[in-house]
Amino acid sequence: MARKRKTWYAILGLLMWKPMSGYDLKKMVEMALSHFWSESYGNLFPTLGALVDAGLASRREDTTSGRRRHVYTITVKGRRAFERWLAEPTDPPQTRNEFLLKFFLSSRRSLDESIALLEVYRAQQRERLAEYKESEAVLESAARSRQMPESLASVFGTRRPGRGGENELLLIYLTLRHGVHAVEARLAWIDEALRALRARKQRQRKERT
């Protein structure tokens, strides 16, 4: 059956910006999409080959620089495939959360074990929130000055895009905000869960006397 091929479309979508090498693509993912997407070379390069075989992208050797370099360009067929994918329904995000599994199963040991897991999780999420907030500040100041931050300009190519071309910047900001909302929700949940578990512990202690 026809499967997802998420990497195919991720690459095609990025090639909508400009022709790029595998290395460039990897950087773009890391600079702009790392909060919600990742690609490894071991997946990227074979997929680029498959894309060329399928006629969705073309490869050309770049001889302008001394280095050996393969530049990939999206084809008309590739654009159509990308647009079809955009219009398709998106399947709901995965239903596998290792932390929640551990948390649930920890209850077979003791409530203290569950509480300890939550406390570690809280520390992780707080750290992540701090990172996100830092990126957020960078993006907000960039938006005010209408200048792409250095790191993004280097992968997107334009430092001062004209006429609304800074949509990239807005979309990067919004996807980051998604992360912020998610982390804040997790922190709120952690507090709620800690309160509930501590209350239950109290009650059990009383009942045992």
Added chain:
Amino acid sequence: MARKRKTWYAILGLLMWKPMSGYDLKKMVEMALSHFWSESYGNLFPTLGALVDAGLASRREDTTSGRRRHVYTITVKGRRAFERWLAEPTDPPQTRNEFLLKFFLSSRRSLDESIALLEVYRAQQRERLAEYKESEAVLESAARSRQMPESLASVFGTRRPGRGGENELLLIYLTLRHGVHAVEARLAWIDEALRALRARKQRQRKERT
């Protein structure tokens, strides 16, 4: 290198409750963990075999019922492995969200395309929230009466667990609450993103005149 084997530990953790067959395990996952975990038969049965080979579980043929049935019991070695896993750090949840990928890439088409994607996403999330709220109500009334709901009792075995044994119920409730918080956060983000995109659209329309 030693990889995750999440299914191994999921199964071991569930076998901490009681000995079960592959079919029972599948049901337990579906009844109690489906918001954050899934297992397919094609994964479950081979893993059960591997667990037996590794000495972490034992298999015995159940002859009491007419049906052919394999019951798996966690071994002492299995318990130790489970406890080690619980104490290990949990790696942060995956960084691949197909919706956000689509949303980000859609900006190459038009802001209207991005807005349309958000609206579909919002409808999905609202629906999911309604489902969660329904389960929540069931669990809350169960907690008040201190009785496990029928469906859960059938997989956990006890309808009226004594002395704090209803921790399962609390943990199931809390993991569901995690889902509620997550969906609500997504809805809040969607509203924020829609406002931002519409404002940007306005501005671009004005600039074009």
Added chain:
DNA sequence: TCAGACATGTAAGTCGTTACATGATTCA
């Protein structure tokens, strides 16, 4: 009697990561 639940499994394929392997260029 027949639908629905019980029950177990295999084969093929997809997706992805990690480790390995190699080498060129640039700049301090």
Added chain:
DNA sequence: TGAATCATGTAACGACTTACATGTCTGA
């Protein structure tokens, strides 16, 4: 000169899903 970055790829493995395959028992 040597570290960092640029640059491309393969091999092996791991984890999981889907589709296929097969059969039994229970109760309306």
